[in-house]
Amino acid sequence: MKFKRSERIVFITEYLSRRPNERIPLSVFVNKFSQAKSSISEDLRIIKAVFEEESIGRIETTHGAQGGVTFIPHISYEKATKIVDQFKQEISETKRILPGGYLYLSDIVGNSSLMAQFGDLIATMYDDKKIDAIVTIATKGIPMAHAVASKLNVPVAVIRKDNKITEGLTVSVNYVSGSTRKIETMILAKRTLEEGSRVLVIDDFLRAGGSINGVITLMEEFKATVVGVSVLVESKDTPGNRRYKDYTSIVKVSKIDEYNETFVVEEGNCLEYFRKR
């Protein structure tokens, strides 16, 4: 097949979209299409303009013999606001209050296209933080952790609360659950996280912060730097003793009324980040 410009553009757009934050040597496209670098650069210029105009992301090119192109997902404040507003509506529509005032979120974390949107949002907030890995706590944090990891092109390490033989050598910490005051254990396989990594912690729900305190202690054992903590839903009712203050959230819930099955949803502090830019 001999490719015309419009056809090359289809291929390159799809190729880059699928490989966020991965540096692609220009030679990949030069060889694929048997075209001069200048033609490929012109293709990339067109893609770059649309990606920026449409708030999809940035296209960064480096020149010279080692020339390459990287697609960095990056959304605007307007797009972030739209995602948060739609989610506020979605989370309010369904009956979610469970006995004990817990919030049912399984349908939300089971929605991979919603997770992908949060992946874009969170990746934008942390894209200049040189993150090496995403750390999450099993099980509800895993889908959002992978959504962010796929955008930042980094691995995911999953902390478990039960020790399984399939983890090999593990490191564990005991911590006090902020809401129930029970002592629990967290375990991370030694091999899943490189020592000295810069990590972003992702979780579904931030209540009193006991789990996050546990994660932070566990990260010290891995000599890791916690660059940030980002959660889907933050509870305003139980601020508790949050050792880590610099977290971001997509939405905040409060006034959970178990008997009338009502609660209040507001935007989380993630949009403050976009406003500050």
Add this chain to the structure above:
Amino acid sequence: MKFKRSERIVFITEYLSRRPNERIPLSVFVNKFSQAKSSISEDLRIIKAVFEEESIGRIETTHGAQGGVTFIPHISYEKATKIVDQFKQEISETKRILPGGYLYLSDIVGNSSLMAQFGDLIATMYDDKKIDAIVTIATKGIPMAHAVASKLNVPVAVIRKDNKITEGLTVSVNYVSGSTRKIETMILAKRTLEEGSRVLVIDDFLRAGGSINGVITLMEEFKATVVGVSVLVESKDTPGNRRYKDYTSIVKVSKIDEYNETFVVEEGNCLEYFRKR
């Protein structure tokens, strides 16, 4: 911004890539670009040709007032073989044998770009099966389950082995683990799966099949039809008593030698599916 054809093509390619198996009304693009339907159809024709040529997927358009376009990820036998071959190599490179002859897979399920490739592969195999939901077992199956779900545009329901208050009303079954012969419990929140759904079961590892037997029993309670079972790694050493026979696997491992830390990897039966096409 006034969009030229090449610019429209960037936008539409990215828009469709991000929304697999979602029918997009043509009016989305007609309105966005203030263009006649015929121009948009020509844009789509170009994208379709490249997506087919490059084994990315199919672009299906329906005409008339309700006209729409759907991107269906669909890879070729050649691409599937390449994915499986690369994975065979990757899984063989690292030391993976754990005490008891278990295989360490956390690094693999923590790699979201690898999961996305398996998502394409598995979605291709099951794309004509009218799947309503993906069902998986916590925790290692979750990343691949989401990778497939995002391609098929369906929700994920996660079966847990511990009952958590945040699940609400649950249905549970006891089953016998095929390898350890212990009685275990599986739980699925009533709300995460609609009754009568057609489900595809995804898991990381198929050993004796006890977990899958448990899932099948649980699915009967939800009046669900199990359309298929697809696993990342299948063990050839312990065929056990697999009640469900029609599963697919990416790779098969055998001759796990705990003391010499060796094992044999072959391609799974997923490629047979592609050969039969």
